[in-house]
Amino acid sequence: MRDLPASRDLLALARGLLLDELAPLLPPERQRDAHLVATAMAIAAREAAAEDWPAAVLTHLRTFYGECGEGTDILARFAADLRNGAVETSPSRAAAARAILWRLTVEKLREGNPRFLAANGFGNAGGQKT
Amino acid sequence: MAATALPQSEAGLGDRQRALADFLATASGAVGVEITRLELLPGGAIQENWGIDASFEGGRLVGPRRLVLRTDAATGVPSSLGRAEEFAVLRAAFAAGVTVPEPLFACADGAVIGKPFFVMRRIGGNAAGMRITLDPTLEAARPAIAERLGSELARIQTIRPPRDDLAFLPSYAGPAAQIGECRAYLDRHPDPRPVLEWALRWAETHVPDPLPAVLCHRDYRTGNYMLQGARLTGILDWEFAGWGDPDEDIGWLCCKGWRFGRLDREAGGIAGRAPFYRGYESEAERRVDPGRVKFWEVFANIRWAVIALQQSDRFLIGGARSLSTAITGRRATECELELLMLLDPERSPADA
Numbered sequence: 001m002r003d004l005p006a007s008r009d010l011l012a013l014a015r016g017l018l019l020d021e022l023a024p025l026l027p028p029e030r031q032r033d034a035h036l037v038a039t040a041m042a043i044a045a046r047e048a049a050a051e052d053w054p055a056a057v058l059t060h061l062r063t064f065y066g067e068c069g070e071g072t073d074i075l076a077r078f079a080a081d082l083r084n085g086a087v088e089t090s091p092s093r094a095a096a097a098r099a100i101l102w103r104l105t106v107e108k109l110r111e112g113n114p115r116f117l118a119a120n121g122f123g124n125a126g127g128q129k130t
Numbered sequence: 131m132a133a134t135a136l137p138q139s140e141a142g143l144g145d146r147q148r149a150l151a152d153f154l155a156t157a158s159g160a161v162g163v164e165i166t167r168l169e170l171l172p173g174g175a176i177q178e179n180w181g182i183d184a185s186f187e188g189g190r191l192v193g194p195r196r197l198v199l200r201t202d203a204a205t206g207v208p209s210s211l212g213r214a215e216e217f218a219v220l221r222a223a224f225a226a227g228v229t230v231p232e233p234l235f236a237c238a239d240g241a242v243i244g245k246p247f248f249v250m251r252r253i254g255g256n257a258a259g260m261r262i263t264l265d266p267t268l269e270a271a272r273p274a275i276a277e278r279l280g281s282e283l284a285r286i287q288t289i290r291p292p293r294d295d296l297a298f299l300p301s302y303a304g305p306a307a308q309i310g311e312c313r314a315y316l317d318r319h320p321d322p323r324p325v326l327e328w329a330l331r332w333a334e335t336h337v338p339d340p341l342p343a344v345l346c347h348r349d350y351r352t353g354n355y356m357l358q359g360a361r362l363t364g365i366l367d368w369e370f371a372g373w374g375d376p377d378e379d380i381g382w383l384c385c386k387g388w389r390f391g392r393l394d395r396e397a398g399g400i401a402g403r404a405p406f407y408r409g410y411e412s413e414a415e416r417r418v419d420p421g422r423v424k425f426w427e428v429f430a431n432i433r434w435a436v437i438a439l440q441q442s443d444r445f446l447i448g449g450a451r452s453l454s455t456a457i458t459g460r461r462a463t464e465c466e467l468e469l470l471m472l473l474d475p476e477r478s479p480a481d482a
Contacts, residue, residue, distance in 0.1 A: 029172060032454075033453070033454075036453050036454055036457060037453065039457065040453060040457060043457075043460070075322045075324065076322045078322070078324050079316075079322035079323065079324045079327045080327075082324050082327040082328040082331055083313065083327040083330065083331055084331075085331055085335075097328070098328075098470075098474050098477070100324075101324055101325050101328055101466075101470060102470055102474070102477060104324065104325070105325055105463060105466045105467050105470060106467070108463045108466075109463055109464070109467060112460045112463055113460070113463070113464060116464050116467070117467070119393055120393070120467060120468075120471065
């Protein structure tokens with residue numbers, strides 16, 4: 001129902017214009033700012049296009065705690081339990097907690113900095129170059 | 131002593147140029163000082179560095195001089211020293227034979243430029259991380275640079291408490307207190323950071339046996355030293371210095387966040403660890419203990435994550451309209467990935 005081109009296509013066009021045509025016209029001391037703007041646009045585009053991974057992580061957390069329900073307070077509970085060692089009651093529970101930490105971190109970086117993810121051996125983590 | 135006209139963007143310090151020239155004359159014992167150029171140098175999110183070209187008539191600096199004035203930027207981050215304190219640390223390092231810009235004068239009088247500052251000699255070279263780590267002309271010299279960074283660090287660590295000239299530095303309370311500070315920050319932060327909590331728990335349960343405290347630079351890394359060609363001309367930015375563990379700066383320099391595109395070169399993106407450690411051991415009174423370094427490398431990633439979050443707090447809480455600081459908070463997640471890789475190394479990327 002929205003007008004076309006889609007916002008992601010507009011963002012990609014705008015980012016290309018910024019990097020390819022406008023940035024070269026800027027004095028050297030402002031080049032970094034242009035690339036920061038391009039990075040922010042790329043993050044926004046990836047976030048808009050991404051699946052709802054926060055919901056998936058919350059589902060993992062509810063499974064971890066054996067609970068149903070909504071809300072993000074469970075993430076704060078998880079953080080508190082990690083602080084006080086409450087997830088270390090068995091090797092399997094500690095491993096399950098670490099699996100959630102990995103998922104949370106990798107998903108954030110897929111949006112925020114896929115190049116860093118790839119540079120650390122996580123394959124083609126997807127997304128635009130930043 | 132006519133003032134040189136300055137570009138509009140530099141009028142902040144430019145309109146204090148006469149007062150600054152008078153201060154330099156008094157401090158150096160000159161009859162007069164003419165400032166011929168005043169420019170804001172690039173970098174320095176927390177501090178401002180101004181390049182000064184000045185001609186001294188008489189006094190201890192007689193002749194044309196290139197100097198740097200260092201003062202507070204509009205916003206800082208918690209835990210950085212004031213300029214008078216940073217000047218005292220720089221003087222101690224200079225006296226200990228560390229390669230630093232010679233500190234010259236400090237001024238606590240806000241009437242001169244509106245805020246405290248200090249002045250040091252300007253050194254030549256380049257400090258930009260990527261330009262250093264990716265410069266192909268430095269290839270052959272990289273091990274020697276890393277070795278020099280190690281020996282310079284050992285020299286910094288010859289400065290030990292108690293010192294009357296550094297009496298303002300708080301006593302070192304140990305890693306447990308540093309862990310507590312990070313947790314206190316996370317308690318104030320609106321978003322839970324489970325990976326940092328998990329890593330802090332590991333740190334809490336793996337605190338190494340204590341060693342006598344030494345002076346820590348606390349930002350000893352690529353990006354904070356100047357190279358002219360392959361020659362180290364100065365170690366910069368002492369605003370976070372304090373008493374601490376001898377391995378804290380080793381862990382910081384080796385932290386992945388400071389490798390600037392060369393993740394494979396574990397000593398600051400410059401070289402492998404071996405030459406860095408070799409240089410350190412050549413001047414230090416101890417051998418590097420990899421187990422202790424691992425602890426401090428983990429802590430370095432935690433601390434860098436907290437600093438990154440504090441930077442974005444300047445936008446989220448402080449209202450600073452800076453894209454650079456706002457976006458820095460996202461780098462915390464890069465530190466969290468490294469923490470997972472350091473502390474859960476059996477997990478392959480394909481499992482994540």
